[in-house]
Amino acid sequence: MLTLEDLAKYPFSVEAQSYVKSRGLTVEELSSPEHQEVLKRALERVEEALNKALVSVKLDRLDVEIFSYPVAVLMVSLSGDKIITSRFAEAEAKRAFSLLREESPDKLLSLASGTFNWDVKRARLNVGYRIYEFSVRWEDYLKVALGFKSPHWKLINRVLVSGRVYLQRHELARMMAEAIRERLLEKASAAPQLSEPPQPVREGVERILELAKTRVSKKPLPIVEAAVKSSEEAYPPCIKTLLEEALAGKQLPHMARFTLASFMLSIGKSIEEVIEVFRRLPDFDERKTLYHVKHIAGEIGAKTRYTPPNCETLRTFNLCVAPDSLCQRIKHPLSYYKRALRGGASS
């Protein structure tokens, strides 16, 4: 059973949609002064998406948070702009993920099955340091996981028993966030069923279109983005998995943290870039992390610059995940990276 606060946290849920419907608010009524706050927050949601790539969570006025979601979707849809739509969908998905990954298993289960209609069940399975708390029918899993690029999500790399894929809690949250993103893309890309939106809505749309123009021009050149992306694509599967888990806010054991940090530093990432990745971990402590990363970088302590462990060591720590064909020809994650950059991953 979801509370009113839950509906504000998860305005994409079927329960929140029914609540909005039951209150019978029409688009025309958005012009009235009593709904000004809803319009304001809706606009803010889109602006945050464009400016910060993340929509905040505001739970001081629950109704405003609930109603502003469909209004923001309407504005994005009326803008007819693909970049606004994709940034908004991405930012709302991130907002949802930040809440879902902290959610109780029962609520996650209820949202996953009620809103997405997935066949999800509670489970209890430990493999190495990973705790699988859920299982999902493989067809439902693939509907979302096919959109993920990391080998971590490939069906052959998953624990699959009797047609059910086992998931850690943050993985189920990540799947739900991705499903929200896809739904929003679909919804906001569809032509709005509205001939003449009220004046305040039109003004809001004009404002986000104007904002998008300035934000888009500040984007890094596509060539730079492509270079960053291709360098990450050359990461070995074990490092891709660790990076993905860190960015998903998963608790990582010490050896996993050391491997990820030493790998990133070894390929030329800065201490700040490593800290940014570790910032997502649930127990992040800036001072301690800075100390450890500086230590690994050889800036303090014994002044030894550490490299990541070799594949054999990573295997003994259960950190060798989903090795691919290139893995068979190397003995160290850094060798994998160098070869993959030269184009050896596909051979």
Ligand code: SF4
């Ligand atoms: S074989 Fe080595 S590089 Fe490949 S996934 Fe395993 S540990 Fe990583």
